[in-house]
Amino acid sequence: MFLLRRLLQDGCTIAARVSVPVFTLAEKPRRGEGMKAAVIIYPGSNCDRDCKVALERSVGADVSMVWHKETTLPEGLDLIVLPGGFSYGDYLRCGAMAALSPVTRAVVDAAKAGVPVLGICNGFQVLCEAGLLPGALLRNASLKYVCKPVALEVTNNDTPFTRAFSEGEDVVMTVGNGEGNYFAEDAVLDALEQENRIAFRYRQEVNGSQRRIAGIVDPTGRIMGLMPHPDRAFEAELGSADGARVFQSLLAA
Amino acid sequence: MTQAVSAEPPMTPTLVAEHGLSEAEYAIILDRLGRAPNLTELGIFSVMWSEHCSYKSSRRHLAKFPTKGPRVIQGPGENAGVIDIDDGQAAVFKMESHNHPSFIEPYQGAATGVGGIMRDVFTMGARPIALANALRFGSPDHPLTRRLVSGVVAGIGGYGNCVGVPTVCGETNFHPGYNGNILVNAMCVGLADADKIFYARGAKAGSPIVYFGSKTGRDGIHGATMASAEFDESSEEKRPTVQVGDPFVEKLLIEACLELMATDSIEAIQDMGAAGLTSSSVEMAGKEYLGIELDMNKVPVRETGMTPYEMMLSESQERMLAILKPGREAEAEAIMRKWDIDFAVIGRTTDSGRMVLTWNGNVVCDIPVAPLSEDAPNYDRPWVAPPTQNPVTSVDVAPVQDWAATTLKLISCPDGASKRWLWEQYDRHVMADTLEDSATPSDAAIVRIHGTQKALAISCDCTPRYVAANPYEGGKQVVAEAWRNLTATGADPIAITDNLNFGNPQRPEIMGQFVLATDGMAEACRALDFPVVSGNVSLYNETSGQAIPPTPAIGGVGLLRDHTKRVGFGDVRLGDMVILVGTTTDNLGATLALREIWGREDGAPPTVDLVLERRTGDQIRALIQAGHIRTCHDLSDGGLLVAAAEIAMASGTGLALRLPAGLSAEATLLSEDQARYLLIVDPTHADHVFAALEAENIACEPLGTAGGCELAVQDLFAIDIDDLKQAHEGWMPAFMA
Numbered sequence A: 001m002f003l004l005r006r007l008l009q010d011g012c013t014i015a016a017r018v019s020v021p022v023f024t025l026a027e028k029p030r031r032g033e034g035m036k037a038a039v040i041i042y043p044g045s046n047c048d049r050d051c052k053v054a055l056e057r058s059v060g061a062d063v064s065m066v067w068h069k070e071t072t073l074p075e076g077l078d079l080i081v082l083p084g085g086f087s088y089g090d091y092l093r094c095g096a097m098a099a100l101s102p103v104t105r106a107v108v109d110a111a112k113a114g115v116p117v118l119g120i121c122n123g124f125q126v127l128c129e130a131g132l133l134p135g136a137l138l139r140n141a142s143l144k145y146v147c148k149p150v151a152l153e154v155t156n157n158d159t160p161f162t163r164a165f166s167e168g169e170d171v172v173m174t175v176g177n178g179e180g181n182y183f184a185e186d187a188v189l190d191a192l193e194q195e196n197r198i199a200f201r202y203r204q205e206v207n208g209s210q211r212r213i214a215g216i217v218d219p220t221g222r223i224m225g226l227m228p229h230p231d232r233a234f235e236a237e238l239g240s241a242d243g244a245r246v247f248q249s250l251l252a253a
Numbered sequence B: 001m002t003q004a005v006s007a008e009p010p011m012t013p014t015l016v017a018e019h020g021l022s023e024a025e026y027a028i029i030l031d032r033l034g035r036a037p038n039l040t041e042l043g044i045f046s047v048m049w050s051e052h053c054s055y056k057s058s059r060r061h062l063a064k065f066p067t068k069g070p071r072v073i074q075g076p077g078e079n080a081g082v083i084d085i086d087d088g089q090a091a092v093f094k095m096e097s098h099n100h101p102s103f104i105e106p107y108q109g110a111a112t113g114v115g116g117i118m119r120d121v122f123t124m125g126a127r128p129i130a131l132a133n134a135l136r137f138g139s140p141d142h143p144l145t146r147r148l149v150s151g152v153v154a155g156i157g158g159y160g161n162c163v164g165v166p167t168v169c170g171e172t173n174f175h176p177g178y179n180g181n182i183l184v185n186a187m188c189v190g191l192a193d194a195d196k197i198f199y200a201r202g203a204k205a206g207s208p209i210v211y212f213g214s215k216t217g218r219d220g221i222h223g224a225t226m227a228s229a230e231f232d233e234s235s236e237e238k239r240p241t242v243q244v245g246d247p248f249v250e251k252l253l254i255e256a257c258l259e260l261m262a263t264d265s266i267e268a269i270q271d272m273g274a275a276g277l278t279s280s281s282v283e284m285a286g287k288e289y290l291g292i293e294l295d296m297n298k299v300p301v302r303e304t305g306m307t308p309y310e311m312m313l314s315e316s317q318e319r320m321l322a323i324l325k326p327g328r329e330a331e332a333e334a335i336m337r338k339w340d341i342d343f344a345v346i347g348r349t350t351d352s353g354r355m356v357l358t359w360n361g362n363v364v365c366d367i368p369v370a371p372l373s374e375d376a377p378n379y380d381r382p383w384v385a386p387p388t389q390n391p392v393t394s395v396d397v398a399p400v401q402d403w404a405a406t407t408l409k410l411i412s413c414p415d416g417a418s419k420r421w422l423w424e425q426y427d428r429h430v431m432a433d434t435l436e437d438s439a440t441p442s443d444a445a446i447v448r449i450h451g452t453q454k455a456l457a458i459s460c461d462c463t464p465r466y467v468a469a470n471p472y473e474g475g476k477q478v479v480a481e482a483w484r485n486l487t488a489t490g491a492d493p494i495a496i497t498d499n500l501n502f503g504n505p506q507r508p509e510i511m512g513q514f515v516l517a518t519d520g521m522a523e524a525c526r527a528l529d530f531p532v533v534s535g536n537v538s539l540y541n542e543t544s545g546q547a548i549p550p551t552p553a554i555g556g557v558g559l560l561r562d563h564t565k566r567v568g569f570g571d572v573r574l575g576d577m578v579i580l581v582g583t584t585t586d587n588l589g590a591t592l593a594l595r596e597i598w599g600r601e602d603g604a605p606p607t608v609d610l611v612l613e614r615r616t617g618d619q620i621r622a623l624i625q626a627g628h629i630r631t632c633h634d635l636s637d638g639g640l641l642v643a644a645a646e647i648a649m650a651s652g653t654g655l656a657l658r659l660p661a662g663l664s665a666e667a668t669l670l671s672e673d674q675a676r677y678l679l680i681v682d683p684t685h686a687d688h689v690f691a692a693l694e695a696e697n698i699a700c701e702p703l704g705t706a707g708g709c710e711l712a713v714q715d716l717f718a719i720d721i722d723d724l725k726q727a728h729e730g731w732m733p734a735f736m737a
Helices: A004-008 A048-059 A102-112 A122-129 A186-194 A244-252 B013-018 B023-033 B039-048 B099-104 B106-122 B145-163 B235-241 B247-261 B276-287 B308-313 B329-338 B403-412 B464-469 B471-487 B508-527 B592-596 B610-625 B639-651 B665-670 B683-695 B721-736
Strands: A036-041 A062-067 A079-082 A117-120 A136-138 A146-154 A170-177 A181-183 A198-202 A213-217 A223-226 B072-074 B081-084 B089-097 B127-137 B167-174 B183-193 B208-213 B266-271 B291-295 B319-324 B342-350 B354-359 B362-368 B434-436 B445-448 B455-461 B492-501 B532-538 B551-560 B577-581 B631-634 B655-657 B677-681 B700-706 B710-713 B717-720
Touching (some): A036 A048, A036 A102, A048 A062, A079 A102, A079 A122, A117 A122, A122 A136, A122 A223, A146 A213, A181 A213, A198 A223, B013 B023, B023 B039, B023 B362, B039 B276, B039 B308, B039 B362, B081 B492, B089 B492, B089 B551, B099 B145, B099 B183, B106 B127, B106 B145, B106 B183, B106 B247, B106 B266, B127 B247, B127 B445, B127 B455, B145 B167, B145 B183, B145 B721, B167 B455, B183 B455, B183 B492, B208 B247, B208 B329, B247 B319, B247 B329, B266 B276, B276 B291, B276 B319, B308 B354, B308 B362, B319 B329, B329 B342, B403 B592, B403 B639, B403 B717, B403 B721, B464 B471, B471 B492, B471 B551, B471 B610, B471 B631, B508 B551, B508 B610, B610 B677, B631 B639, B639 B655, B639 B677, B639 B721, B677 B683, B683 B700, B710 B721, B717 B721
Parallel strands (some): A036 A062, A036 A079, A079 A117, B089 B532, B127 B167, B291 B354, B492 B532, B655 B710
Antiparallel strands (some): A136 A181, A146 A170, A198 A213, B072 B081, B081 B089, B089 B183, B266 B319, B354 B362, B434 B445, B445 B455, B455 B551, B577 B677, B577 B700, B631 B677, B655 B700, B710 B717
16 A cells, blocks of 8 residues: 655655554444435536545445535535535636526525535635635646645644544545635734634645635634545545545534 | 528539539439439438448448457447347447547537437447547647647537536647647446347338427538548638537436337437438438438528528437337437427338438439448559568667656657546446446456346457558557557456548558458457457548558456456555566667667557457456456556556555666567566465466566665666655646646
8 A cells, every 4th residue: 555645755865664554443433323415416516425425435425416506505504515626617716607507596595594514626616606705716836736645733623524633633535626825804804814714734835725725614614615525535445445434524513 | 611502502513522422423323313413413422422321431341340250239230239148138239430520629529429428328328337438649849739638628528527427538739740630539338228229220201300409500510521531721610510519408308208109109310410410311221222301491501591401411419310110209308308408300210112202392312221321432542561660679779868857758758648637537437337447457448237146348459550560460469469458457258349540541540550450350359269359440530641640449348247356557565476478579670768768769569469469368367367466567658667557556565676688678678569468466465376377378577566765677776655656647748827
């Protein structure tokens, strides 16, 4: 097994020499907890299946796939996921058209009623465009799409999505985006920091994001936007199982 | 380009020539029709008889390839090849070129190359699960190269990333021979149920012909003809023949198509690729000796005023043509509406054997189908063998003075340097089944079959400098290398797709390269039980009389029954033993080192002993599958020296190697003899490994041990791994900056 963490190492270190597989799923995936989740499928979403599988494998969730033309969501949801991809082809602006999609109105209503919402990658962009999270995701500073494993710091482990992590912990997930450069006005950024709403930060510069922001939550903590993909890091075979703990955190909530 | 107008233009020799048809070919058309064609008919003949669609120069030579095997479900002749991967599952794959358009318009050319090859795969009922590519660019010093690299890479990423299929591996080379003609070969691998494969054959008379996907525009008209001609100074003017892609529509089309296929309403289906509506309709009809009637007023068009000529020749992207079972039109339409995709019934099949097009109530084309496909020209072009190259050995070159500098040069030269700059722009992880990709140390990409322990191994290979030096041996080598790369992961090699890129076949020396290279490939395929199941030929890759190096690229696919038993080349532990497998000789001809260190591109390339290749590979694979080998890397460009450096960089662990007696350091470290592997073995398994290899009479010897932070070879040199990495990673970002 070649682990993602190895890819992040520079040069030859003693740690590399003695390294043994670092990623072990701390606990067996918990099953039968009855988590009920919905994954929204916009036209152009392409991580919808990945999110479903990640939820099933990480927490044994019962996952409904909801087509964008729906105007209602299943009853009794514990989580709504807006998956990655290129909703509506990223035309106009990433996430802009999805924010106006019929199902998104239902998502906003559910969020206001307290259902946790996780937007991953393009889903994060949709949450910003829908006004559920502040700021915007701009074109990467490199002006290029970037796909690579990145080291993240768990900046706040006191959210429904990060409870299974320790504060300040180093975790690894991959990014895959062309517009992952988080931007907001200084006052907004200051507020995010003061209110402890930055959930994950990149350890190193990745896409030009202000204050190295990789993931933020809304004031209630129940809505999270995350640029890296926990849905591609849910088991050691994929190089990292750290993403599974994002979903497992919700069980501890 | 000539456009049809309401008044038919006269059929002049100039008009015929503009359509890429020779006088002899035009005479055949006159004979088959018994009259002169009108413009629409001429256009249809011209694209169907273009090299791109008819394979008129290559067909008889492609017949040499073995195409059958116990796992082959469908060989060449359909949209893609299909192999059995057990448990009722099949892998569907093909590689295809988009060379000419990518040179003219790199972003769209490469993007639509990716889109086109994906459609070939999902047309057969398979969900695309992996993309790969083989790219060749001109010299890094050439003024166009950076722009072309930048555009092609952005195009490949822009399309594949959006559709959501991981681009898992590829190869990229630079050589002045591609200054005027770059190569963009894209491969797609899909997964299907073995009993639910869809074909272009199978249509019956009296069935509805339905069109779905994007509307037809004026882009790409004559793309197939353009791709069948040489370039000259005016090639820039051909930009309007390049198609424009929309990956968003492709994504919807995949989902809609797979949903339609689940309904059992399709008799035959074909994507509209090269030569668009013409070739898709002719191929489906031709396979069953049917006729076609199309109402051109029903074709969804992007703009008003389009003529039947333009509609039939457009290569607008993301379009499909299907022949449905009668009465199933409404069901199909409902699925397309759900996905917001245009749908139209545009005609029906007949038993007349003729293609009849009507427009505004008039018949605008009425020609027999058979001559378009079955009777297309099939040339036996004259050829000559290239001159034989003399061997180059270490006595023919100045001894290496500075081995550290030589090592750094080989891993940082354009062909040896890391291509991270490029593959980090490709989404390699979407679908969450990628286990090994361009970023990880593995001789082949490994993609898990969703929800199983199985995985496919995928590798793209070609060493054009060998093919140029000796097309026959070089042809053997491209197949052997793909087979070896799959073997080095522990996978069972199953089959290949090929993409034969050559110059102008009307020149005997180019045709000689083609004939001999395909001879060599066919022999290797037979010896290794590695049949060809699909492929593509791209000829006329030349500009102003200067042809590309012969480049028959291979996409190999293998099966891992249990992906946890695979190996890569990044796992090295302190005290592990380094073992060289295979026989090394003093042969530096056509090697990477000869070019990069000594500035020479002559010499006879390594020969391939296919019996030894097979025996060695089979034994290595058995040892990997039995868990005796920690790490395995095949020896290719740059020989032992580069393979050892790559292992050290990937693992972050040093290697201390000795030189075996009997050969010069230059030969030992830089020769590119085939059928060789470098193994890293836990010492407790070493005895077993040696015994197993020696029992098969395969040369193997301990070369050293793992440990430390340096790659060190006896008293020749020692380089810190950090320095290796810096050199290896540094070239491409600096070049593209």
